Amino acid sequence: MAGDSIGQLFRFTNWGESHGKAIGGVLEGCPAGISLSEDDLQPALDRRRPGQSKIVTQRKEADAVEILSGLYEGKTTGTPISLMIRNQDQRSKDYSEMAQLYRPSHADFTYQQKYGIRDVAGGGRSSARVTAPTVAAGAIAEKILQQFCGVSIVAYVKSVAEIEYSNFDPLVTREQVEQSVVRCPELSIAEKMIQKIEATRKQGDSIGGVIECVIQSVPVGLGEPIFDKLEADLAKAMLSINASKGFEIGSGFAGTRLSGSEHNDPFINSNGTIATRSNYSGGIQGGISNGMPIVFRVAFKPTATIIQDQQTVNLEGEAVTFKAKGRHDPCVLPRAVPIVEAMAxxxxxxxxxxxRGYQNLTSE
Amino acid sequence: MAGDSIGQLFRFTNWGESHGKAIGGVLEGCPAGISLSEDDLQPALDRRRPGQSKIVTQRKEADAVEILSGLYEGKTTGTPISLMIRNQDQRSKDYSEMAQLYRPSHADFTYQQKYGIRDVAGGGRSSARVTAPTVAAGAIAEKILQQFCGVSIVAYVKSVAEIEYSNFDPLVTREQVEQSVVRCPELSIAEKMIQKIEATRKQGDSIGGVIECVIQSVPVGLGEPIFDKLEADLAKAMLSINASKGFEIGSGFAGTRLSGSEHNDPFINSNGTIATRSNYSGGIQGGISNGMPIVFRVAFKPTATIIQDQQTVNLEGEAVTFKAKGRHDPCVLPRAVPIVEAMAxxxxxxxxxxxRGYQNLTSE
Amino acid sequence: MAGDSIGQLFRFTNWGESHGKAIGGVLEGCPAGISLSEDDLQPALDRRRPGQSKIVTQRKEADAVEILSGLYEGKTTGTPISLMIRNQDQRSKDYSEMAQLYRPSHADFTYQQKYGIRDVAGGGRSSARVTAPTVAAGAIAEKILQQFCGVSIVAYVKSVAEIEYSNFDPLVTREQVEQSVVRCPELSIAEKMIQKIEATRKQGDSIGGVIECVIQSVPVGLGEPIFDKLEADLAKAMLSINASKGFEIGSGFAGTRLSGSEHNDPFINSNGTIATRSNYSGGIQGGISNGMPIVFRVAFKPTATIIQDQQTVNLEGEAVTFKAKGRHDPCVLPRAVPIVEAMAxxxxxxxxxxxRGYQNLTSE
Amino acid sequence: MAGDSIGQLFRFTNWGESHGKAIGGVLEGCPAGISLSEDDLQPALDRRRPGQSKIVTQRKEADAVEILSGLYEGKTTGTPISLMIRNQDQRSKDYSEMAQLYRPSHADFTYQQKYGIRDVAGGGRSSARVTAPTVAAGAIAEKILQQFCGVSIVAYVKSVAEIEYSNFDPLVTREQVEQSVVRCPELSIAEKMIQKIEATRKQGDSIGGVIECVIQSVPVGLGEPIFDKLEADLAKAMLSINASKGFEIGSGFAGTRLSGSEHNDPFINSNGTIATRSNYSGGIQGGISNGMPIVFRVAFKPTATIIQDQQTVNLEGEAVTFKAKGRHDPCVLPRAVPIVEAMAxxxxxxxxxxxRGYQNLTSE
Known part of the structure; x- marks a missing residue:
């Protein structure tokens, strides 16, 4: 209700602010009996954390996660899993200037208006830093899906500004994605993206792009017919990621230019399994997964923080000039890849x- | 939980199938004391119903809604409002062929796999017909928003296949939109869209397009910081509409090609009110409405039902040919406009x- | 959220007012493939309806339920089941006096204060009449539990005022209960209860009592450890019934006078099944069902409507005298028995x- | 859903096990701008913690709570408040015997059956220790209610076994309650209760009792008409407390022996405010608070842990004898008083x- 939780049976509640004592979250509904330790979560966190490569912010944060509950002798017990990441450097620098104005396209103005109070230190609750516990929880979800269903989830950077990886390989692997720091699976394109990001940083500017995600081996039957369609819940999950501005599944916006006779996915018998020849549906029909790969894309705007003079107003509504300081991501996409995977x-x-609660109910 | 409800405090639960006795829904959380009658709901239903113009399906359904509860002497009482629309023609034609195969890009296969049973009459629960009660509930929501906050919601067809209305007028009115049966506010473009739809129908084919929605006078402060961001809930609402494949807000996918210095929305003082000069944010920052117009777009695929031979498989997985019969929409967009408005x-x-529960809480 | 729904995966939403066009409800999350018709629901409704015997209100209401959705060829489809009962006699008598005052111990005052408007006809939403759709939904739940798990649910009147059936037979059957119109399984006690109720009615007064409920063959494992303990959700369900004032499970309030050495239920091996020798726990330990019979009791106050002069105030706060008219239940308990069963x-x-979603998840 | 959360707009999620690294919880939906620090929470925790007096368990646990998020410069920001209490002594003693058997009337058997795994250290998730974060969250709720509405919540021990405080003073204060370590407001009765508890401990046995709670200055209008009646949610909250077996409001079970003419609460004009002369309703009518004191009682069974030989079975279902060791509460009631207050x-x-979201909505 309060908007800090996602999921119904398997629910994650996120808490924390960028420069508070800690950030964390609580995962309810994890099945019992699963082997789990911090080592299962750290790789995803390491792919999200600052300072991991030359093209992301150079801030140093270890993002070491601690599991505080829900385990007994290395296995989940079915009770809530509490995750915590201590904020290492709580000494806030001087935020007195920022407290007096509204940074363009940040959450400063809306938080101030909604709450009448605003944690200016590092953006407080609106900082992308608070996605870290979500990534840790996502790693648990991914482990469960992999273990019980063999699901694989791979996201990658499809475009940075106008530089686009236009191929599509449904069998793309995380290893291929991780070959470049920008997380585009084709190295020649990746190199151009990296150069673009570096040039942008030198200008004190920022750029956006698109992340694509492919999910293989999804069980048939996930999703509900009307409002909790699987694509609807994926859309919500993706639009809840900081800086995301759009979501499309399967053919998406481009599919609006096809005719039905081009766009329909013919069913075929593929070695005894019913599949579709094309996959414009993106793996979901009528709100329910059909067993084909789920394919979707998420648009990310250029980050709001730029190291350039910008016009804005102060709390009194007077025009002022603002220029951000410090180390920031000129492009969020490389670090957003594990966030997209976690939310999926x-x-x-x-x-x-x-x-599962409804499966295999035999009847009269 | 079961996916037939949307909303938390103001919750709508939809029920019914295309060819059942009736379709309907229950709206919980409507404030008390609001004047309401069926006359408030019928205009929106009339904009959604079949047979309203030459470019939509010629099926005849009156979609007359009945309010069964929640009113006393013409005013809402704060108790659930039950809405019902009787299905007029329940005589099902012969669905025996359809029951034996999976129509391409329909929900036949996924429903059969998930439930082990499928209401084939008119598509059952997967029919767009079941959006009618949602449109009625949306009309109540719109009345409340208009009455208490002066909010106006206007959606229109932005593109049909490759024919696009590329202007943008944030002050567009519903009257302008209603001037053409295709619901595009520019008549010269509308005419081209209509011709395209008619040509498509003659071919037994279908086409898609994009709907844009502009919401004026939104109060500042709606939406929650993390998972219930206002754009996330809008994305979910839009992706829950039949045939939708994408959602973007503000600059959307195109915005991924801008730099931060181009994309950031500078705050200005507009006659004593803090506003933004541009609106790439689409009226939402940090998940919370900022008072600027909310602007988003929804992609709709070409409808799956086409009057052409298609390859598919039957329940046994054997290849068969299928050709739909009957009267269908070659393009859902004109009728989807009021659905987009209702979900918004x-x-x-x-x-x-x-x-509202949190506003104006003064403290120590 | 709005309080008209109960349940999470299996959720029932109730709507309607005593003298509106109809009352009804929507049941979401019913498994697919279950044979169902109105005939399955009517017996429970008939046990709840007015006019069924000489000791209940003599109003005539057929309470014929109609299933409007969720069925295909006589089987559930997994989609919402819409239930409707038309109110037969909508002609409201003259409620002008009642509209001007607050009847003692009714919901008149609180509804007026909360909503600023009040449906006075028959009590509107606060009437026990609106439990009828809930009883119909409960009959579906009971059918599912019976069919898949063999669960049996039997409630009966344990006391009427000071007349108490003090025996306890965990194997009591519904047939035994139905042998008397007061629904007490021991006929000699039942006769005294009936006499007491009749005497009370003659005085224009009302009386309360206690209903006990025994649930056999409950699967082990239902309920959650902390806030959704099974007894907590049962308590909520029972306290949501009109006129209920208390709930106790197992040993209940009397158990507070035992010592732990008397009260603990020793585990035993009963032909290969682990059971407990005594059942002070009432079938639930740590919030989770343990396979023993679930036993609980619900206290019902004397009904607020009495045919005697009562002091109260009018809307202006002035002292007035009020005397109810019409046909009312002098004792709600006989008709509350099927409501208790339905809520359970x-x-x-x-x-x-x-x-079920978590059962049989095998792991590494 | 998973049962570790309570509340809708104001929601508390509890996590942790008795002997894990920590216990804690997350409170969502706290209004912004409220002064808050650990000092506001510690008094309630100190009233709940072990070792506070001679009649409770002599275990030493400081239960020092840390607020990890949701504060900025000493005020709440409207974001989740994360609460954590480190478990001081994580060295688990030898639980190997306990791991092999099911202690009578504990959660051992049901947890093992439901989850297939069980945290035996100190009872894991089923330990009453995990109520500590709930008490801390309750202190925040109480501060809000006190600050904005002047609500006061006072619970006390009404009976211990057969020793009962039979008076009722709606103006009882927490100071009066705290005058005795057993938390009964009448000192002569309190002394008898203390003697009873001490005698019980010497026998290695345990006893139960009843807690009564009085809530003053409740705003009119809280609660929903049907399933979320205020008394229904209170009943759920109380039955979710460890060892509770019953709940009654107002006249409760005793009221079932009154006639309606005795039981109805006449409305009166009390200096311009509409009140009731008697309060058998317990402050709630039709599910909604009426402004009179809310009065309810909760039954607590004798604690399951006793220092006596008990018969039970081991994991293989074989009969074994078990005798608990260590320091335990012979009577939970004194420490349960702040838990009852917190849940209320x-x-x-x-x-x-x-x-609040619905109040003061003026209409056409």
Whole structure:
């Protein structure tokens, strides 16, 4: 209700602010008996954390996660898993200037208006830093989906500004993605993206792009017919990521230019399994997964923080000039890849558990 | 949980199948004391119903809604409002062929796999017909938002296949939109769209397009910081509409090609009110409405039902040929306009009521 | 959220007012493939309806339920089941006096204060009449529990005023209960209760009592450890019934006078099944069903409507005298028995489906 | 859904096990701008913690709470408040015997059956220790209710075994309650209770009792008409407390022996405010608070842990004898008083925020 939780049976509640004592979250509804330790979560966190490569912010944060509950002798017990990441450097620098104005396209103005109070230190609750516990929870979801269903989730950077990786390989692997720091699976394109990001940083500017995500081996039957369609819950999950501005599944916006006779996915018998020849549907029909790969894309705007003079107003509504300081991401996409995967994993795992309760109910 | 409800404080639960006895829904959380009658709901239903113009399906359904509860002497009482639309022609034609195969890009296969049973009459629960009660509920939400906040919600067809209305006027009115049966506010473009739809129908084919929605006078403060961001809930609402494949807000996918210095929306003092000069943010920052117009777009695929031979498989997985019969929409967009408005109204009204509980809490 | 729904995966939403066009409800999350018709629901409704015997109100209401959705060829489809009961006699008598005052111990005052408007006809939303659709939904829940788990739910009148049936037979059957119109399984006690009720009616007064409920063959594992303990959800369900004032499970309030050495239930091996020798726990330990019979009791106050002069105030706060007219129940307990069973069935069925999603998850 | 959360708009999620690294919880939906620090929470925790007096367990646990998020410069920001209490002594003693058997009337058997795994250290998730974070969250709820509405919540021990405080003073204060370590407001009765508890401990046995709670200055209008009646949510909250077996409001079970003419609460004009002369309703009518004191009672069974030989079975179902070791509460009631208050505060604060969203909506 308060908007800090996602999921129904498998629910994650996120808490914390950028420069508070800690950030963290609570994962409810994790099945019992699963081997789990911090080592399962750290790789995803390391792919999200600052300072991991030359093209992301050079801030140093270890993002070491601690599991505080829900485990007994290395296995989950079915009770809530509490995750915590201590904020290492709580000494706030001087935020007195920022407290007096509204940074363009940040959450400063809306938080101030809604709450009458605003944690200016590092952006407080609106900082992308608070996605870290979500990534840790997503790693648990992914482990469950992999273990019980063999699901694989791979996201990658499809475009940075106008530089686009236009191929599509449904069998793309995370290893291929991780070959470049920008997380585009084709190295020649990746190199151009990296150069673009570096040039942008030198200008004190920022750029956006598109992330594509492919999910293989999804069980048939996940999603609900009307409002909790699987694509609807994925759309919500993706639009809840900081800086995201759009979501499309399967053919998406480009598919609006096709005719039905081009766009329909013919069913075929593929070695005894019913599949579709094309996949414009993106793996979901009528709100329910059909067993084909789920494919979607998420648009990310250029980050709002730029190291250039900008016009804005102060709390009194007077025009002022603002120029950000410090180390920032000129492009969020490389670090957003594991966030997209985590949100997808949380969404699918919840729907899988919701569906399980109804499966195999034989009747009169 | 079961996916037939949307909203938290202001919640709508939809029920019914295309060819069942009736379709309907229950709206919980409507404030008390609002004048309401069926006359408030019928105009929106009439804009959604079949047979309203030459470019939509020629099926005849009156879609007359009945309010069964929640009113006393013409005013809402704060108790659930039950809405019902009787299905007029329940005599099902012969669905025996359809029951034996999976129509391409329909929900036949996924419903059969998930439930082990499928209501083939008119598509059952997967029919767009079941959006009618949602449109009625949306009309109530819109009335509330208009009455208490002066909110106006206007959606229109922005493109049909490659024919696009590329202007943008934030002050577009519903009257302008209603001037053409295709619901594009520019008549010269509308005419081309109509011709395209008619040509497509003659070929037994279908086409898609994009709907844009502009919401004026949104109160500042709606939406929650993390998972229930206002754009996330709008995305979910839009992706829950039949045939939708994408959602973008503000600059959307195109904005991924701008730099931050181009994309940031400078705050200005507009006659004593803090506003932004540009609106790439689409009226939402940090998940919370900022008072600027909310602007988003929804992609709709070409409808799956086409009057052409298609390859598919039967329940046994054997290849068969299928050709649909009957009267269908070659393009869903004109009738989807009021559905987009209804889903937006339901989403905003819920967030407005959630926020109201916290407003004006003065403290020590 | 709005309080008209109960359950999570298996959720029932109730709507309607005593003298509106109809009353009804929507049941979401019913498994697919279950044979169902109105005939399955009517017996429970007939046990709840007015006019069924000489000791209940002599109003005539058929309470014929209509299933409007969720069925295909006589089987459930997994989609929402819409239930409707038309109110037969909508002609409201003269409520002008009642509209001007607050009847003692009714909902008149609180509704007026909360909503600023009040449906005075027959009590509107606060009438026990609106439990009828809930009883119909409960009959579906009971059918599911019976069919898949063999669960049996039997409630009966344990006391009317000071007349108490003090025996306890965990194997009591519904047939035994139905042998008397007061629904007490021991006929000699039942006769005294009936006499007491009749004497009370002659005085224009009312009386209360206690209903006991025994649930056999409950699967082990239903309920959650902390806030959604099975007894907590049962308590909520029972306290949501009109006129109920208390709930106790197992040893209940009397158990507070035992010592731990008397009260603890020793585990035993009963032909290969682990059971407990005594059942002070009432079938639930740590919030989770343990396979023993669930036993609880619900206190019902004397009905607020009495045919005697009562002091109260009018809307202006002035002292007035009020005397109810019409036909009323002098004792709600006989008709509350099927309501208790329905609420128990809805609660258990929801927990059973919640648990099913997690059962038999084998791990590394 | 997973049962670790309570509340809708104002929601508390509890996590942790008795002997894990820490216990804690997350409170969502706290209004912004409220002064708050650990000092506001510690008094309630100190009233709940072990070792506070001679009649409770002599274990030493400081229960020092840390607020990890949701504060900025000493005020709440409207974002989740994360609460953590480190478990001081994580060295688990030898639980190997306990791991092999099911202690009578504990959660051992049901947890093992439901989850297939069980945290035996100190009872894991089923330990009453995990109520500590709930008490801290309740202190926040109570502060909000006190600050904005002047609500006061006072619970006390009404009976210990057969020793009963039979008076009732709606103006009882927490100071009066705290005058005795057993938390009964009448000192002569309190002394008898203390003697009874001490005698019970010497026998290695345990006893139960009843806690009564009085809530003053409740705003009119809290609670919803049908399933979320205020008394229903209070009943759920109370039955979710460890060892509770019953709940009754107002006249409760005793009221079932009154006639309607005795039981009805006449409305009166009390200096311009509409009140009731008697309060058998317990402050709630039709599910909604009426402004009179809310009065309810909760039954607590004798604690399951006793220092006596008990018969039970081991994991293989074989009969074994078990005798608990260590320091335990012979009577939970003195320490349960602040838990009852906390659960009441959480429930009321949630309903108050839910209602606020609808208050003062003026209409056409």
């Amino acid at each position: 994993a949380l969404t699918l795992c919840d729907h899988w558990l919701r569906y | 109204a339901l989403t905003l009204c819920d967030h407005w009521l959630r926020y | 069935a809805l609660t258990l069925c929801d927990h059973w489906l919640r648990y | 505060a959480l429930t009321l604060c949630d309903h108050w925020l839910r209602y």
